[in-house]
Amino acid sequence: MGNKMTEGQVVVVTSGKGGVGKTTTVANLSTGLARLGYKVVVMDLDIGLKKLDLIMGLENRVIYDIIQVAEGECTLKQALVKDKRFPDLYMLPAAQTRNKDDIKAEQVQAICDELRPDFDFIFLDCPAGIEQGFRNAIYAADKAIVVTNPEVSAVRDADRIIGILESAQFNDIKLLINRLQPNMVKSGDMLSIEDLMEHLCIDLLGVVPEDKSVVISTNRGEPIVLSENAPAAQAFSNIVRRLVGEEVELMPMEDDSFWSKLKRNLFSRK
Amino acid sequence: MDVAKLDIKGLNNSLVFVFGEGSLEEYITIIKSKVDNNPQLFAGSSVIFQGDGLKLLTQDELADLQRICLDYDMVLNNMQAPSSPRAEKKPAASRDLIIYKTLRSGQRVHSDASIIVWGNVHESAEITAAKDVIVLGKLEGLAHAGCFGDISSTIFALQLSPRQLRIADRISRSSGDLVKNNYPEIAYVEDDNICIKEYTPHEAIPK
Numbered sequence: 001m002g003n004k005m006t007e008g009q010v011v012v013v014t015s016g017k018g019g020v021g022k023t024t025t026v027a028n029l030s031t032g033l034a035r036l037g038y039k040v041v042v043m044d045l046d047i048g049l050k051k052l053d054l055i056m057g058l059e060n061r062v063i064y065d066i067i068q069v070a071e072g073e074c075t076l077k078q079a080l081v082k083d084k085r086f087p088d089l090y091m092l093p094a095a096q097t098r099n100k101d102d103i104k105a106e107q108v109q110a111i112c113d114e115l116r117p118d119f120d121f122i123f124l125d126c127p128a129g130i131e132q133g134f135r136n137a138i139y140a141a142d143k144a145i146v147v148t149n150p151e152v153s154a155v156r157d158a159d160r161i162i163g164i165l166e167s168a169q170f171n172d173i174k175l176l177i178n179r180l181q182p183n184m185v186k187s188g189d190m191l192s193i194e195d196l197m198e199h200l201c202i203d204l205l206g207v208v209p210e211d212k213s214v215v216i217s218t219n220r221g222e223p224i225v226l227s228e229n230a231p232a233a234q235a236f237s238n239i240v241r242r243l244v245g246e247e248v249e250l251m252p253m254e255d256d257s258f259w260s261k262l263k264r265n266l267f268s269r270k
Numbered sequence: 271m272d273v274a275k276l277d278i279k280g281l282n283n284s285l286v287f288v289f290g291e292g293s294l295e296e297y298i299t300i301i302k303s304k305v306d307n308n309p310q311l312f313a314g315s316s317v318i319f320q321g322d323g324l325k326l327l328t329q330d331e332l333a334d335l336q337r338i339c340l341d342y343d344m345v346l347n348n349m350q351a352p353s354s355p356r357a358e359k360k361p362a363a364s365r366d367l368i369i370y371k372t373l374r375s376g377q378r379v380h381s382d383a384s385i386i387v388w389g390n391v392h393e394s395a396e397i398t399a400a401k402d403v404i405v406l407g408k409l410e411g412l413a414h415a416g417c418f419g420d421i422s423s424t425i426f427a428l429q430l431s432p433r434q435l436r437i438a439d440r441i442s443r444s445s446g447d448l449v450k451n452n453y454p455e456i457a458y459v460e461d462d463n464i465c466i467k468e469y470t471p472h473e474a475i476p477k
Contacts, residue, residue, distance in 0.1 A: 130314065132310070139309075157375075163373075163375060163376060164376075168343070
């Protein structure tokens with residue numbers, strides 16, 4: 001195990017609405033951070049509907065799960081699954097045969113506290129919804145990344161989630177816009193980044209364009225951030241660099257005038 | 271002893287806070303300790319205030335309690351004014367509720383006087399007030415002014431683009447295409463209909 005570089009932080013990735021790309025985001029950000037040499041652990045809290053192991057390609061290495069850790073059937077060390085590619089990336093799997101009420105928010109927090117001394121980043125993959133599973137995930141977290149798609153239904157749910165996070169005294173909430181299609185924005189058929197920022201009024205962490213190769217990489221269990229040329233890979237690795245404090249400009253989205261507007265938007269909010 | 275001062279019961283999917291005799295500080299301490307013990311139970315729950323203890327509180331103190339509940343993400347559900355005999359003797363004692371944050375989707379506030387919001391009211395947030403609603407920002411959610419029937423109530427916003435407006439028992443929907451005007455507007459009832467016009471300070475509000 002390498003040395004940890006920063007004070008451990010617990011980051012919850014959440015959205016309200018399902019299918020916007022929370023798990024994909026967790027897999028890519030954690031892989032990207034591990035590639036930069038950070039010590040990272042990802043925790044799948046979508047108990048009963050786990051996906052993170054698949055997306056990271058670790059499904060056949062899973063032996064124990066988070067519920068068994070919480071119930072004391074195994075130690076936390078035994079349950080952590082080591083990534084295939086990076087030695088400092090670990091995953092704590094969810095249990096597929098149990099449900100979200102089988103674990104308490106305090107137990108999740110205890111696990112996070114146990115991991116904190118050994119890791120730079122602890123990512124919590126939050127389930128969709130605002131019920132127990134969501135409460136478990138936000139209870140232990142220090143900061144939040146809210147993932148949304150440029151569509152009204154996802155934005156309404158994101159707004160609700162941000163409201164709940166604010167009430168829970170979160171002061172570091174960042175927005176990640178996933179699956180943006182610049183040509184649809186240009187033709188006026190999709191909400192623009194500015195529309196989203198104006199409505200949600202929180203800091204923008206990054207924008208990931210719609211990219212068909214994400215589906216392929218998800219099915220293969222290889223996070224897209226590792227592929228060379230995909231636009232989504234570039235977007236995710238930029239977000240990773242922003243997470244560790246670098247100032248990285250937003251990628252140009254094909255259209256120059258559009259791009260310059262975004263740039264202004266991002267930096268005026270910094 | 272705490273139980274006598276403030277009892278919390280579940281009733282018809284709501285949490286009923288029954289106020290016994292006590293001071294504002296005591297109520298606040300009890301609410302905070304109960305919520306901190308079990309935040310999941312309270313967050314998102316609708317809350318109704320009841321009990322004789324309320325009659326001894328001023329409207330300011332009541333607003334403080336409402337604000338605390340809102341900070342914990344509870345939904346305030348007092349549709350009847352918690353009538354206090356003291357307030358009836360001095361109607362002027364009824365105080366406005368001032369909110370210093372943006373109300374997001376799913377959040378709800380109510381006041382037995384007017385409400386002023388220093389922030390936006392997002393889509394699917396709800397504001398109900400016995401008198402006026404004043405939003406110093408965008409109003410995109412649902413606003414109900416004069417919710418106990420005061421038809422002279424008005425709704426004001428720096429950017430008035432709600433899906434629906436209610437004043438007393440009148441309801442008005444947006445036409446579908448949301449027009450965003452960048453000037454303050456005011457809504458009021460005239461000839462049985464809700465009218466919206468640009469707000470000009472020198473023009474008397476039709477009250």
